[in-house]
Amino acid sequence: MIGIGPEIKICHLYPDLMNLYGDRGNVIALKRRAEWYGLRPVVDEVSLEAKPDFRLYDVIFIGGGQDREQQLICLDFQKVKGSSLAEAVEDGVVLLAICGGYQLLGRYYQTGDGEQLPGIGVVDVWTVAGKKRLIGNVVIETDVIEGPGPRTVVGFENHSGKTYLGGGLRPFGRVINGYGNNGEDGGEGVLYRNTLGTYLHGSLLPKNPDVTDFLLRRALVRRHGVAELRPLDDTVERRAHEAAIRRARSKAH
Amino acid sequence: MGGAPPGGEPPSMGLRKLLAIWIAKLAVRVSRVFGRGGSTFPGTLARRVAPGILLTLGVQLPRGVILVTGTNGKTTTARMIAAVLGAAGLRVVHNRSGANLITGVTAAFIAGTDWRGRLRADIGLVECDEATVPRAVGELPVRVMLVTNFFRDQLDRFGELAHTVELVRSGAARLGPDAGLLLNADDPLVAGIGRSVSLPATYYGLEDGRHGVREMAQSREAKHCLGCGEPYEYSRYFYAHLGHYRCPKCGQERPQVDVAATRVDFVDARGLELAVRSPRGAFTVRAALPGLYNAYNVLAATAAGLAAAVEPEAIAAGLAQVTSSFGRMEPISISGRRILIALVKNPAGFNEVVRTILGDPDPIRLVIAINDNDADGKDISWLWDVDFERLAAAGDGIDFIVTSGTRAEDMAVRLKYGGVETNKITVEDDLTAGLARALRETASGQTLYILPTYTAMLEVRRVVAHLGHARPFWQA
Ligand SMILES: [Zn+2]
Numbered sequence: 138m139i140g141i142g143p144e145i146k147i148c149h150l151y152p153d154l155m156n157l158y159g160d161r162g163n164v165i166a167l168k169r170r171a172e173w174y175g176l177r178p179v180v181d182e183v184s185l186e187a188k189p190d191f192r193l194y195d196v197i198f199i200g201g202g203q204d205r206e207q208q209l210i211c212l213d214f215q216k217v218k219g220s221s222l223a224e225a226v227e228d229g230v231v232l233l234a235i236c237g238g239y240q241l242l243g244r245y246y247q248t249g250d251g252e253q254l255p256g257i258g259v260v261d262v263w264t265v266a267g268k269k270r271l272i273g274n275v276v277i278e279t280d281v282i283e284g285p286g287p288r289t290v291v292g293f294e295n296h297s298g299k300t301y302l303g304g305g306l307r308p309f310g311r312v313i314n315g316y317g318n319n320g321e322d323g324g325e326g327v328l329y330r331n332t333l334g335t336y337l338h339g340s341l342l343p344k345n346p347d348v349t350d351f352l353l354r355r356a357l358v359r360r361h362g363v364a365e366l367r368p369l370d371d372t373v374e375r376r377a378h379e380a381a382i383r384r385a386r387s388k389a390h
Numbered sequence: 391m392g393g394a395p396p397g398g399e400p401p402s403m404g405l406r407k408l409l410a411i412w413i414a415k416l417a418v419r420v421s422r423v424f425g426r427g428g429s430t431f432p433g434t435l436a437r438r439v440a441p442g443i444l445l446t447l448g449v450q451l452p453r454g455v456i457l458v459t460g461t462n463g464k465t466t467t468a469r470m471i472a473a474v475l476g477a478a479g480l481r482v483v484h485n486r487s488g489a490n491l492i493t494g495v496t497a498a499f500i501a502g503t504d505w506r507g508r509l510r511a512d513i514g515l516v517e518c519d520e521a522t523v524p525r526a527v528g529e530l531p532v533r534v535m536l537v538t539n540f541f542r543d544q545l546d547r548f549g550e551l552a553h554t555v556e557l558v559r560s561g562a563a564r565l566g567p568d569a570g571l572l573l574n575a576d577d578p579l580v581a582g583i584g585r586s587v588s589l590p591a592t593y594y595g596l597e598d599g600r601h602g603v604r605e606m607a608q609s610r611e612a613k614h615c616l617g618c619g620e621p622y623e624y625s626r627y628f629y630a631h632l633g634h635y636r637c638p639k640c641g642q643e644r645p646q647v648d649v650a651a652t653r654v655d656f657v658d659a660r661g662l663e664l665a666v667r668s669p670r671g672a673f674t675v676r677a678a679l680p681g682l683y684n685a686y687n688v689l690a691a692t693a694a695g696l697a698a699a700v701e702p703e704a705i706a707a708g709l710a711q712v713t714s715s716f717g718r719m720e721p722i723s724i725s726g727r728r729i730l731i732a733l734v735k736n737p738a739g740f741n742e743v744v745r746t747i748l749g750d751p752d753p754i755r756l757v758i759a760i761n762d763n764d765a766d767g768k769d770i771s772w773l774w775d776v777d778f779e780r781l782a783a784a785g786d787g788i789d790f791i792v793t794s795g796t797r798a799e800d801m802a803v804r805l806k807y808g809g810v811e812t813n814k815i816t817v818e819d820d821l822t823a824g825l826a827r828a829l830r831e832t833a834s835g836q837t838l839y840i841l842p843t844y845t846a847m848l849e850v851r852r853v854v855a856h857l858g859h860a861r862p863f864w865q866a
Contacts, residue, residue, distance in 0.1 A: 153613055153621075157542075157550075162774030162807070169807050203550045209619060273768065293769045340774045343803045373806050376817065377799035384762070384796065 142175040145356060148191065150199040151210055152182045155238055158295065160200025162340025163233060167196055170349050174366050185213050191225030195356040201236030201296075201338065207254075214241060214257050223259040231356040232332040235341065239326070239334035240264045240298055260329045261303030267319075270297045274385035275315030275337055277325045281307075282351045289313070290345050291381035292337025300336075302327055309335055314385040331355045344381055346374045403446065403507040410440035411507050414500045430489050433497030444492070444529045447499045447509050453480070454531045455514035456694055459523050459558055460538030460580070462739055463687045464490065467538060468517040470677065470691035470712050475513060477708030478700040483511035490519040492526060513698065520554045523561030532565055534697045536572040538690055539632060540579040541738045542772065555579050562587045572693055574686065575647045576632040582616045584645065594649040594693040597667075601654060601682055602626025602633060617642040629683050630738040649693040654685045664688055666702075673702040677709045683742050724857050726834030731850060734758075734841045735766070737775035743841060744781050752837045753789040754781070757828045759821050759846035760797040766843040770797050778808030790831055792816045794824035795846045821849050829857075 149164050164180060171178035183189055191197060202210065214222070226232055226242075240246050243262035245253040256263075272295045280287045290310055299319035302308060308318060309326030317325030317336065326335030333352070335341065342349040350366060357364035414436035436443050448455060458468045468484065475482045485498035495516050503509050518526045526532070537558060542551050562571060562583055574580045575593035584591035604626065614621055615637035627633035636643035652672075653665035662685055663676045677688045688709060695705040722729040734740045747754060762768050781788075782805070791814055793801035802817045818824035825840070832838040842850045 156775075158769065159771030159774030162771070162804075165774065165807050203552050205552060205614075205619075209614075293771060295769060338771050339769075340771055343774075343807055344800065373799070373802050373812060373815070373817075377803045380797070380799040380819075 142177065143357075143361065144177045144179055145171050145195045145353070146193065147171075147178055147180045148189070148194040148197040149180055149182050150197060150238070151184050151202070151206075153184050154206040154210060155200040155202040157201040157203065157236070158293070158338040159340045160198075160235060160338060163200070163235070163342045164198055166340065166342035166346075166349050167198070167352070170346065170369070171353060173369050174353070176353075185209065186217060188217050188221060191218075191221050191230060192228045194225070194230060195360055196352060197222075197225070197230060197232045199232075199234045199238030199241075201238060207237050207241070210237075210241060211254050211256075215255065219257040223257050226259045226330060226332050229331050229359050231352050231359070233342075233352060234332065234334045235338055236296055236336055239336065240300065242332065242334055243300065246298060260327060260332060260334060261306055262300050262327055262334070263303075264298040264300045267297050267299045269320075270295065271299075271316035271320050271336075273315055274381065275317070275325065276313040276382050276385045277310030277315075277317065277337070278313055279310030281309060281328050282347050283354070284347070288347050289378070289382060290337065290341075290348060291378055291385065292335075292339040292341050292344070294336045294338070296336050309333060331359065339381075344374060344377045346371045346378075404440075407440040407443055407446050408507050410436040410443050411500050411503055412505070413439055414497065415505075418497075418501065430491065430493040430497055432500065433489075433493035433495070436500055437493065437496055444496045444499060447503065447507075448514065448530045450509040451483070451511060451514050451531060453513040453698065454533035455516055456534045456536065456698065457516045457518050457523070457526060457530070457532045458536045458538070458690075458694075459518045459520055459561075460536075460574075461520070461541040461554075461736065463538045463683065463690070464517045466679070466684065467536070467687045467690045467694075468515055470687060470709055471694045472515055473711050474691055474695040474700055474705050474708035475515065475698060477711070478695075478698075478704040480513050480698075480700075481511045482513055482515050483509060484515040485517055490517045490522065492522050492529070495522075495526060495530075520558050523558050524564065527561045527564045533569050534572055534694060535562055535565060535569065536690060536694055537562075537574065537580045537583060538686065539574055539577045541630065541736050542775075551579075555583070559583045559586060562589065565589055570697065572690070572697055574632070574690065575645050576628060576634070576686075578616060578622060578631070578635055578644075581645050585642075591645075592648045592693060592697060593645045594689050595644065595647040595651075596628050596632075596654065596682075596685060596689070597647065597650045597652050598654045599626060602628055615640060615642055629686065629742070632686070649689065649696060651685060651689045654682065656680075662688055664692070666692055668692075668696055668702075670696055670702055673706065675706045675709045677712050679712065681742055681746060683739070722854060724829065724854070727829065727832050728835075728837040729840060729854070730837065731840045731842070731847070731854070733844065733847050735843060737772055740776040740841075741780075744777065747839055748780065748784060750837065754784055754787055754791070755789045755828065755832050755836065755838045756791045757824055757838070757840045757842075758791065758793050758801050759795040759824065759840070759842040759850065760793070760801045761795045761843050761846045762797050763845045765845050770800055773801060773804045776804075778805055778810070781805075782809035788814050790814055790816065790828070792818055792824045792828045794818050794821045795843065798824075821846060822853050825850065825853050 168178045241256045242260045243256040244258045246264045249266045277290050278287045308324030354364040414432035417432040483502035485495045571591040573584050575595035618640040620639035622635040625634045650667045651664045655663045732743045798817050798819045
């Protein structure tokens with residue numbers, strides 16, 4: 138289906154480097170649902186050295202990467218993209234950052250040796266390498282998504298970094314099953330302005346259409362002041378969501 | 391410290407070790423009585439009683455051990471090597487049931503002994519999980535270590551791909567001075583091991599340019615140079631990130647190849663013919679296996695045969711006997727229906743299977759069974775890295791797709807977002823019911839593809855075996 142509605146510009150950051158754990162499923166979900174809503178999604182892939190004006194995008198996505206890749210991006214953020222991305226975040230661009238991408242938005246990542254790799258510091262979080270890998274199915278409950286009552290969000294986490302939030306920030310949700318940001322304080326992810334950082338992959342968006350729609354709606358409101366999305370048939374997605382909850386409960390840590 | 395040296399001398403077997411062997415052999419019998427495969431439990435038991443048991447057995451092998459590791463193609467390649475060694479008249483001890491952890495290897499070696507603890511074999515052939523490589527090298531007289539490729543697989547078990555590569559590299563670094571490496575030159579991650587270990591390395595690779603493409607589809611395992619981080623430039627890709635590559639900055643490139651397939655021909659839907667160039671001259675081999683990815687397996691087995699001093703004639707004779715092993719596209723007939731089953735476990739392998747299915751002119755009838763148990767990998771995110779968009783492009787060429795297994799719903803979502811019409815998709819969590827449904831909708835003379843993950847495969851096997859012998863229950 139070709140949409141006739143407004144264009145929605147999606148930026149996939151470092152698709153060649155930060156593409157662990159099926160991250161591209163999130164971009165597929167954004168693009169598909171935008172099409173189903175009659176919008177016209179356009180996806181730009183942006184990698185090392187390119188320096189776009191991030192404020193021109195409606196939705197930006199960055200996934201997770203392996204250590205090596207993450208170091209390359211850390212450098213690219215410092216030298217090339219960091220300030221433009223930070224400006225866009227303050228400007229209210231919708232940004233979804235998962236795992237490694239989430240960590241890089243914060244102040245720093247402290248390795249096991251105590252060395253601190255700088256992040257761009259636009260969100261007041263910081264990450265410390267942990268000894269144990271936090272792996273498994275996750276269910277969280279969130280009240281940041283518009284609509285009646287709290288919503289569940291499902292996914293899979295696999296990280297050894299433990300992320301902590303600064304005083305003024307609230308997590309994306311409260312952990313029902315799994316570890317979340319650090320396995321200690323019961324929080325998962327962070328929402329700062331329109332930037333959502335989280336450890337949930339799985340992929341996250343396809344099984345959580347409420348989250349996808351939340352991001353699309355915020356992007357439309359930022360650009361056009363309104364967002365009217367007629368309901369879709371989400372039977373398949375809802376079934377997967379419910380199945381993921383059952384799976385997480387059957388194999389609770 | 392080097393690996394255990396090969397001996398040939400019959401060892402003086404301590405009583406404790408003999409006892410371990412007896413206990414393990416008894417355990418095998420008992421578990422057979424109770425109808426269980428039990429391919430690793432006897433090994434665990436024996437190692438409890440005599441921790442050095444594998445070391446003691448391994449040194450009896452006059453020609454040492456060929457160890458096969460890597461992400462994809464281990465089982466198929468090891469089976470082909472076994473056929474090649476067999477054709478050369480060698481007696482082989484081989485952990486063939488896919489028990490590729492140290493306990494499975496131990497069990498296989500014990501199964502190959504007589505009651506006095508003597509190993510009745512000339513050479514060992516060990517298919518080895520990447521994480522087990524350092525341990526296996528420590529306990530076995532490995533003479534040849536073959537590394538097929540590295541793909542992302544079961545990330546939740548190994549953490550990250552770089553870690554998996556490092557496990558294999560550290561194993562290679564512990565090999566004895568009489569050992570050699572046999573490496574896939576077309577995989578930069580594999581070839582990198584040859585550069586970092588001071589042992590002689592033999593490289594194999596494809597050189598038939600007709601099969602290469604200029605653009606890589608999805609997998610991006612090794613995009614950046616291991617030497618300097620610059621993106622590699624590929625003159626051609628054969629299969630995912632396997633191809634001919636070079637770093638434009640530091641010049642690190644695909645190594646010179648010793649054993650090359652200069653020509654790969656697809657004889658029919660599921661046969662391969664390879665023209666091989668080697669230090670032992672040029673020769674031709676054939677195997678009844680489909681797909682370019684199997685050309686790598688055939689070539690690897692050929693190179694392993696040469697490394698074990700098998701004559702080219704015997705290599706060709708051995709490979710000619712090979713048919714696809716169970717679960718790797720072996721056709722089965724159920725009441726006139728043609729059933730093809732292929733194990734799926736990572737994006738690269740799944741993409742190849744999709745390519746094969748799209749090459750079949752029949753309408754697409756498909757069961758995809760995704761489990762997320764420990765042995766499958768608990769994280770099913772990799773499904774998003776498979777190009778189901780290509781499958782969806784078949785449009786009305788798709789008759790039906792049944793999704794099943796513990797993650798049937800996730801698979802259905804993936805297909806929907808890939809662009810498959812939802813009215814073509816049926817979710818059936820219960821695999822027996824899902825298979826019955828698919829068989830009901832497949833007429834005699836038609837083809838049905840079944841694509842399960844590892845533990846789902848075990849279930850598919852049970853159901854199919856039952857159907858093969860009993861009256862088909864879906865007609866009842
Ligand atoms: Zn380089």
